[in-house]
Amino acid sequence: MKHPTNKYFFLGGLDLEMYEIENLVLQCGCVCYNASLKWDNAFLSNYSQELKRHSEKPGNIIYGVELKEDIPVPDNYVKIDHHNEYSNRRSSLEQVAEILNVDLTRYQKLVAANDVGYIPAMLNMGATIEEIESIRTADRCAQGVSAEDESLAEQAIQENLTQVKELIVVHAFSSTFSPICDRLYPYEALLIYTESEFTYYGNRVKDLKEMFSAEILQRKIYYGGNDGYCGAASGCYTQEEIINLVTKIKKLYETI
Numbered sequence: 001m002k003h004p005t006n007k008y009f010f011l012g013g014l015d016l017e018m019y020e021i022e023n024l025v026l027q028c029g030c031v032c033y034n035a036s037l038k039w040d041n042a043f044l045s046n047y048s049q050e051l052k053r054h055s056e057k058p059g060n061i062i063y064g065v066e067l068k069e070d071i072p073v074p075d076n077y078v079k080i081d082h083h084n085e086y087s088n089r090r091s092s093l094e095q096v097a098e099i100l101n102v103d104l105t106r107y108q109k110l111v112a113a114n115d116v117g118y119i120p121a122m123l124n125m126g127a128t129i130e131e132i133e134s135i136r137t138a139d140r141c142a143q144g145v146s147a148e149d150e151s152l153a154e155q156a157i158q159e160n161l162t163q164v165k166e167l168i169v170v171h172a173f174s175s176t177f178s179p180i181c182d183r184l185y186p187y188e189a190l191l192i193y194t195e196s197e198f199t200y201y202g203n204r205v206k207d208l209k210e211m212f213s214a215e216i217l218q219r220k221i222y223y224g225g226n227d228g229y230c231g232a233a234s235g236c237y238t239q240e241e242i243i244n245l246v247t248k249i250k251k252l253y254e255t256i
Contacts, residue, residue, distance in 0.1 A: 007031070007099070008054045010047045012066030013039035016139035017093050017115040020108055021065060024093070028100045038144075040233045043070045063099065065092055082116060083224040084216070091116045110135050116224075118201075119185055140178050153179035167191060167202070167253040169246070175234060189253070193246050195239040199231030200249055207252060212245075 007030040011018050014036060025032040031054075035046045044051065044067045054060050055074035064073070065080045073079075080096060082089045089095065091112035097104050104112065113121035114135050122132050140150075152173040157180060160171040166188040170180055177192045177199055184190060189202030200208060205228030212230070215221040220237070223230040232245065 006057075006060045007063065008050075008060060009033065009063045009065060009096070010044070010051070010067060011035070011037070012042035012064075012068075013037050014142055014144070015115065016111050016135065016142040017091065018065065019142050020111050021093050021096050024096060024100065024102065024108070028102060030100070040235065042066060043068050044073070045071045063096075065096070084222055087224045111139075114139060118181075136178075136182050140182070143176070143178060145176050145179060149174050149176040150179050152176075153183060156180060157183060164250050164253045167250065169193075169250065191246065191249055193242060194234075195242060196234040196237070197232055198242055198246055198249075199229055201229045203228065204252065205230050208249065211248065211252070 007025075009021070009025045009030060009032045011022060011032065011034045014034075018034075022032050022034055033047055033050055037043075037046060044064055047067075048071065051062060051074070055062055055076055060076055062074060062077045063080055064077060066083065067079075069079070079086075080092050080099075082091055082095075093108060093112040093115065094104065097108075110122055110125060110127055110131060113125050113127075117124070119132055119136070122135065127135075153176070156170050156172045156174075160173075162169045168184060168187050168189065169191045170184075170193075172180060172192050172194050175194055175197060180192055181190065181201060187202070189200070189204060191198065191200045191202075193199075205223055208230045209216065209223055212221045215232075216223065221230065221232050232242070237245065
């Protein structure tokens, strides 16, 4: 079914979900802009010219998918996201499917589940081990994970893994964390960091949201996911500040 071409979709940081959103939009005959952005540079301003062109025509609808609005948005702009204050929403892929009035395939539903709730969410859908491995491999590829990143993940696990009760801590050699997550799953809590960023995955995100409430308001720390993740992107903190944040999270588990 073809849809009116007055719907314009602008894509944020690339991962498997974003690729499936692009496929879905194009299959439905709508216009999709993909600037091959990553999470840390997914700013709406990357599409300034296209945004201006399509927002001036009456009847057009602009959809920004997981983009940080660093410029004023037009009146016909609709934000699609499921992170931070939007974490109570369904996945971005499901939101787009609803806008386009199409049903997702089982594969697409697994992609959406993976993006919101990682492996536990796929297991809840009854995914097989083969399906999970396929989705996780495809997601890492979509994120641009290289063979070197995979190798560095194994090296970090072997050389830089420590544990504070149920919290596993890994000092990574690469800013790509997904190969470490996938290799260590299942875990109750995992903290991965470099000199410039960190991400926590686990069962105490609520505690971290309270601990870092000021930083979240300042957009220095993000959070989301059903099973939970919380972290700081590269460039938000100095090396010393990152170490201090990691230490705070460790102390949270030391007091259990």
